[in-house]
Amino acid sequence: MTALLEGAKKLVTRGTDIGARIEGLDTATEAARGRLDDTVVDEARAVVDRASGRLRLSADHTVVAIAGATGSGKSSTFNALTGLELSAVGVRRPTTSWATACVWGAEGADELLEWLGIPPRHQTTRDSMLDTGREDKALQGVVLLDLPDHDSTEVSHHLEVDRLVQLADLLVWVLDPQKYADAAIHDRYLKPLASHEGVMLVVLNHIDTVPEDRRQGMVDDVRRLLAQDGLGKVPVLAVSARQGIGVDALREQIASRVSAKKMTKQRLEADLRTAATRLDEASGSARTRDVPKDRVAALDDAFAEAAGVPTVVDAVERSTRQRAGRATGWPVTSWFSKLKPDPLKRLHLALGAEGKQLTGRSRTSVPQATQVQRARVDTAVRSLADDVSGGLARPWADAVRRASISRLSDLGDRLDGALAETDLGATKIPAWAGAVRVVQWVLIVSALLGAVWLAGLAAMGYLQMPQPSTPRALGLPVPTLMLLGGVVLGVLLALVCRLLVSATARRRARAADRRLREAVRSVARELVVEPVEAELTAYATVRSGLARALK
Numbered sequence: 001m002t003a004l005l006e007g008a009k010k011l012v013t014r015g016t017d018i019g020a021r022i023e024g025l026d027t028a029t030e031a032a033r034g035r036l037d038d039t040v041v042d043e044a045r046a047v048v049d050r051a052s053g054r055l056r057l058s059a060d061h062t063v064v065a066i067a068g069a070t071g072s073g074k075s076s077t078f079n080a081l082t083g084l085e086l087s088a089v090g091v092r093r094p095t096t097s098w099a100t101a102c103v104w105g106a107e108g109a110d111e112l113l114e115w116l117g118i119p120p121r122h123q124t125t126r127d128s129m130l131d132t133g134r135e136d137k138a139l140q141g142v143v144l145l146d147l148p149d150h151d152s153t154e155v156s157h158h159l160e161v162d163r164l165v166q167l168a169d170l171l172v173w174v175l176d177p178q179k180y181a182d183a184a185i186h187d188r189y190l191k192p193l194a195s196h197e198g199v200m201l202v203v204l205n206h207i208d209t210v211p212e213d214r215r216q217g218m219v220d221d222v223r224r225l226l227a228q229d230g231l232g233k234v235p236v237l238a239v240s241a242r243q244g245i246g247v248d249a250l251r252e253q254i255a256s257r258v259s260a261k262k263m264t265k266q267r268l269e270a271d272l273r274t275a276a277t278r279l280d281e282a283s284g285s286a287r288t289r290d291v292p293k294d295r296v297a298a299l300d301d302a303f304a305e306a307a308g309v310p311t312v313v314d315a316v317e318r319s320t321r322q323r324a325g326r327a328t329g330w331p332v333t334s335w336f337s338k339l340k341p342d343p344l345k346r347l348h349l350a351l352g353a354e355g356k357q358l359t360g361r362s363r364t365s366v367p368q369a370t371q372v373q374r375a376r377v378d379t380a381v382r383s384l385a386d387d388v389s390g391g392l393a394r395p396w397a398d399a400v401r402r403a404s405i406s407r408l409s410d411l412g413d414r415l416d417g418a419l420a421e422t423d424l425g426a427t428k429i430p431a432w433a434g435a436v437r438v439v440q441w442v443l444i445v446s447a448l449l450g451a452v453w454l455a456g457l458a459a460m461g462y463l464q465m466p467q468p469s470t471p472r473a474l475g476l477p478v479p480t481l482m483l484l485g486g487v488v489l490g491v492l493l494a495l496v497c498r499l500l501v502s503a504t505a506r507r508r509a510r511a512a513d514r515r516l517r518e519a520v521r522s523v524a525r526e527l528v529v530e531p532v533e534a535e536l537t538a539y540a541t542v543r544s545g546l547a548r549a550l551k
Contacts, residue, residue: 002060002258003150016343018265021272022051024548028279031541035399040282047275050166050215051268057115058108062258065145068174070152073205076241077174078102079148081139081251082126099164100146102126104139113142116167138255164188166271169263172201177210182224186229193492195277196270198449201235201253202226208240244535275547279542284393284440288540291529295384302380303524306373307415308366309516312349316424319344321501328440328497350426366419370411381405381528388532396539403531411527418519436497441488447486453479462517518535 029044066081068074077190079085082102101118103109106125110483113123126139147164148157165171171193193200204222206214215238222236235253239246257263304310322340347366369377386405389397429437457470457479 017053018051018268018272021269021276021549021551022048022055022130024545024551025272025276025279026052026545028276028283028542028545028549031538031545032279032283033537035538036279036282036395036542040278041245044275044279046122047271048164051271053115054167054264057112059261059264061103061105061109061112061141061143061260062170062263063112063116064144064172064254064258065147065166065169066172066174066261067147067150067161067165067189068205069176069179069182070149072149072176072179073241074149075146077132077172077203077205077239077247077250078144080241080244080247080548081144081254082124084124084126084144085473087447098122098148099160102142104144109143114146116143116164118145132481132521139253139258149181150189165193169267170257171196172203172250172254174203175204175222177204177218178208180218181203181225186225190226190229190231196248197231197234197276197550199267199270200231201237201250202231202384203237203239203246203250205239205241207238208243208245226356233379239408261529272549275545280546280550282393282395283546284396284540284543285543286391286393286396288536288543289388291384291388293534295380295387295525296529299377299384299524300521301382302373302376302412304517304520306369306377307409307419307516307520307523308369309419309513309520311366312347312419312424312516313509313513315344315347315349316512317505320505320508324429324433324501324504328436328501329494344424349419351365366416371418377411382402382406384528385532388536392539396535399538400532400535403535404528406531407527411523414523414527415520418523419516420513422515422519424515425508432500433497433504436493440493443490444485445486445494446482447484450479450482450484450486454483 025044026048029041029048030045032041033441035085066074066078068077069486074327078100099118100122101113101115101116102124104126146170147161150158150161152158173190175185203223204219210218214257219236219238223232226232226234226236237246237250237253239250241247257549381404382401385401389400392400454477472480476484533545
């Protein structure tokens with residue numbers, strides 16, 4: 001916005017930075033788009049565009065627009081101010097079908113006239129060679145516009161008036177003694193511009209047709225009507241363009257305002273303040289707030305339950321008991337556990353990467369959320385949205401609620417994917433269980449060797465064969481000790497390991513629960529919390545931008 005700020009420097013007075021105000025309204029408008037009423041946002045957007053465009057153009061020229069109804073003498077007033085017969089004059093019907101411009105000081109005015117949309121054939125330069133020596137130095141820097149009649153039956157005429165009224169720096173409204181109370185001009189133009197009284201003049205033309213003893217009373221009545229429109233401070237000048245009455249006073253009013261170089265700035269400030277105020281009223285002024293942690297925690301719990309985290313955690317514990325129990329149990333009986341299906345594999349959560357490729361499954365087999373669980377999710381989402389939107393204006397509260405549910409259609413797939421992608425830490429048996437497995441097999445091999453040894457001795461005794469001496473230990477034959485020790489120690493070791501297996505299963509279940517809830521938390525944040533925070537951020541941006549625009 002460098003060009004904008006450079007243009008603003010030419011119009012800045014002490015304590016005022018129009019460029020910053022425009023940027024503030026621009027930021028607020030962008031953040032409000034799609035959240036506040038489109039009509040209000042579009043109007044603010046148009047003001048930003050107009051103000052930005054005007055700042056990039058000549059700051060040495062002031063656009064003065066003369067507007068009025070058919071027969072009000074608007075074009076006569078224009079000709080009287082220019083000293084030239086530039087606009088056709090009519091009484092009963094509109095004769096001004098396009099805007100005519102007269103420029104005092106042509107240098108730098110070309111781009112401004114192009115921005116105003118005034119064709120070259122409708123432009124006159126007051127300091128041209130034909131007018132040398134007759135220039136009105138008091139109006140130097142004025143771009144005077146004679147607008148079409150605002151009450152014309154031609155739609156294009158009053159559309160042109162509406163367009164140029166928005167672009168002019170100073171507005172001169174010409175009223176007729178017979179129609180100065182006409183609602184058409186008061187309701188359509190004057191009342192809506194109540195915030196622009198600092199850049200307006202009102203001319204009561206044809207004052208020569210009014211008896212002198214009634215002139216002041218009529219001027220006072222015009223002032224009364226203007227006060228009702230919220231324009232009580234707007235000067236009212238009694239003029240007769242045909243007789244030259246009051247024309248010099250009108251010229252002096254225009255010249256004094258133009259020489260102060262404040263009209264463009266004041267017009268932009270009025271436009272910005274009006275648009276920002278409307279946007280501010282639509283947005284509300286409630287304080288910004290953060291998403292409460294307790295609501296987020298409740299949401300996480302509801303998502304975790306709907307995702308089946310308790311079911312998976314239970315499966316992790318039972319699967320760990322089964323796998324570690326098989327590794328540490330007595331080998332003679334532990335193989336029976338192989339006949340039981342693995343709880344995690346039944347949920348398709350412990351297949352491994354190769355297993356998933358073989359099965360082609362992209363989803364788990366965790367049971368879908370029940371109606372009660374879905375209702376709990378809906379309640380948690382609604383409570384979070386209601387909490388953070390409390391006190392906000394209706395459009396923002398609705399925007400927060402829409403954002404909170406905008407992505408819930410992806411909930412099932414995202415939760416299922418979160419479960420499938422989480423490392424549950426249950427695929428490998430504990431290191432100590434591997435060591436116990438080795439010990440168990442050593443014991444079972446020892447028992448088998450002892451059994452074979454005893455069987456050999458029994459066979460030799462049955463066949464009446466001489467038996468070799470059998471070594472003894474602890475008062476028992478070594479083969480008997482091997483058999484009994486292998487069996488008894490293996491069974492005892494399996495029983496002791498059950499306690500360790502239970503502790504390990506519980507520990508792994510807790511770890512899996514933390515990991516699963518973290519995964520579910522990221523889903524809750526992505527689908528609900530972040531969209532809600534985006535709306536709250538947009539609201540804060542609008543409030544901040546409007547604060548700059550209205551400062």
